[in-house]
Amino acid sequence: MQNLSKVIQDTAKKLLEEKKVDLVVGFAQGSLPLRSTPYFARTVDQAANLIWDEYCENNLTNYLRKREEKVAVVAKGCDTRSIVALMKENQIDREKLYIIGVPCQGMIDRKKASKLVGGEILEAEINGEEITLKGNGFEQKAPKAELYYDTCIRCAYGNPVIYDELVGEEVAAKELSFAEVEEFEAKSAEERASFLAQEMEKCIRCYACRNACPTCYCPECFVDTSSPQWISKRAYSAKDNLIFQGVRVFHQLGRCADCGACERACPMGIKLSLLTRKGVKDVKETFGYEAGLNPDDKPVLNDFTPDDPQPFLMKE
Numbered sequence: 001m002q003n004l005s006k007v008i009q010d011t012a013k014k015l016l017e018e019k020k021v022d023l024v025v026g027f028a029q030g031s032l033p034l035r036s037t038p039y040f041a042r043t044v045d046q047a048a049n050l051i052w053d054e055y056c057e058n059n060l061t062n063y064l065r066k067r068e069e070k071v072a073v074v075a076k077g078c079d080t081r082s083i084v085a086l087m088k089e090n091q092i093d094r095e096k097l098y099i100i101g102v103p104c105q106g107m108i109d110r111k112k113a114s115k116l117v118g119g120e121i122l123e124a125e126i127n128g129e130e131i132t133l134k135g136n137g138f139e140q141k142a143p144k145a146e147l148y149y150d151t152c153i154r155c156a157y158g159n160p161v162i163y164d165e166l167v168g169e170e171v172a173a174k175e176l177s178f179a180e181v182e183e184f185e186a187k188s189a190e191e192r193a194s195f196l197a198q199e200m201e202k203c204i205r206c207y208a209c210r211n212a213c214p215t216c217y218c219p220e221c222f223v224d225t226s227s228p229q230w231i232s233k234r235a236y237s238a239k240d241n242l243i244f245q246g247v248r249v250f251h252q253l254g255r256c257a258d259c260g261a262c263e264r265a266c267p268m269g270i271k272l273s274l275l276t277r278k279g280v281k282d283v284k285e286t287f288g289y290e291a292g293l294n295p296d297d298k299p300v301l302n303d304f305t306p307d308d309p310q311p312f313l314m315k316e
Ligand code: SF4
Pocket: 057, 076, 077, 078, 079, 104, 105, 106, 107, 151, 152, 153, 155, 156, 157, 158, 159, 258, 259, 260
């Protein structure tokens, strides 16, 4: 992927030189192996630090809401879906945004890599489809696709849905699958409740999931209000934690781009994607709608037609 770094750098330099944008939001080398970090290039010199690799996992859309200046962003498929969702909510002005779209096959999950080698990874090298992981006393090779995040393995939208410039070749289309949600739905009500209670017991209410999500941006979150105080301020109970998470997921219905940022951000390893993807599946099945795919349609929960399966809204 090194050559893509060069193309992104050249594109960013040109945009900054020609003053088409004031800022390029992309990625730079992280300070640890298997990490890249969000990076803000405001000068041509800084543009030389931009990179692209299999660790550019952050959804950079988080940095694009309500910006005054003209901005370019390096965006994967999921990022562009979040951009579209936020354009519909008037949070992003398309006129002021230049999208450098990058087709994406997947990003590498550090936890999977660590589990594979069973030790601290001090160096990682990617050659084609293979990754070599090195540490004290070990050097192990693996197909990189086996270490992709689960979100990426099942991602059907690796290609940017909108862009001003496409960098790299489009990736092959994949079929959308909700297998893990279907497995969860097949469990009894008691089993589902017990699973959710167990997961919510682990929550420390750090709100990293909320903060990582580009489409979670209320100026004041319901969990932070004190009058009225909807739920306790600390992670006292699994029930309160579930109320927080339930409301968060409901607020993402028709807006969630299935990027997996919330699950990746969770320090407790809670399977948040099971909840968010249940929402994605239900919205698709109920309204035939997937978030962020079409810049021209209306947000699904802001729209109504007499054909909608919602007879309670209709008056005879
Ligand atoms: S969810 Fe899709 S577009 Fe996003 S990082 Fe994973 S493979 Fe790439």
